[in-house]
Amino acid sequence: MENNQPIVGIRSTKQRQAILDVFSDEQVHLSADEVYLLVKPTQPNISLGTIYRNLDLLTRIGALTQFILADGTRKYEKTSSHHHHLVCINCGETKNIPGCPLDREIKGYSKENEFHIVRHSFEIYGYCSSCQTK
Amino acid sequence: MENNQPIVGIRSTKQRQAILDVFSDEQVHLSADEVYLLVKPTQPNISLGTIYRNLDLLTRIGALTQFILADGTRKYEKTSSHHHHLVCINCGETKNIPGCPLDREIKGYSKENEFHIVRHSFEIYGYCSSCQTK
DNA sequence: TTTGCTGCAAATCGTTTGCAACACC
């Protein structure tokens, strides 16, 4: 959305609350469309535009965090302590990994290259246990 | 493109060669549009469609590797030994990092979760030396 | 009453695809 407007007054609407409710669990990782489908039952008239605008705003105020999978899919999750993801190539199930791989060695390498690290992404792709048996 | 056709006979055309030439250096990381701009001078009539079709084909035969940045940008590079990227948030300059962070600890965690790892992504974002001074 | 928020529809961006002409082998 590339909206760099300063955030002034934020109102609490039922649409926004319904979207936030969907992300109550930290293990919830959803695309805009998935959020739309989940919110639709309680907010039948909600539009995809509203979903996108809210996901963007909630991300900008820090309530949600956005990340992009290797296939380009954009997903959102509730903001929580630093972690990474384990993503099933088959069913898309996404789990949080507590550890972080940004180790001393790599930090050292970046320093050598005079690179100032701001953030990083790390996702593991493979098959979850139930998809392996199929 | 989601093209799962078996690859039969591949021909050498000047368009395809021009695209490959752009990726002669391993430190070249480009989007489809950037390739288009670079190839245009020698192939004035080339179309973006041809660029996309060739990037896809060259990726499927393993000559190129595709990766997606945290902002959703799709990039291509010449296939080479396993590595990761250092990406400047400001100018977009992308450098290869030789090390790999997929360490014992994380592999162990995946095993605990009965997750079969196939591949992973890891990119570091920040500011390169020249963008820091500006 | 003010102004942020919504639904709707149109617009945009990156990418894919159908097709007829073309050019490799």
Add this chain to the structure above:
DNA sequence: GGTGTTGCAAACGATTTGCAGCAAA
């Protein structure tokens, strides 16, 4: 000559945006 490849334009999916009406505060 056969078929892989190309340029072109239309189609596509995900996301963004303009606008007028609505609703929180």
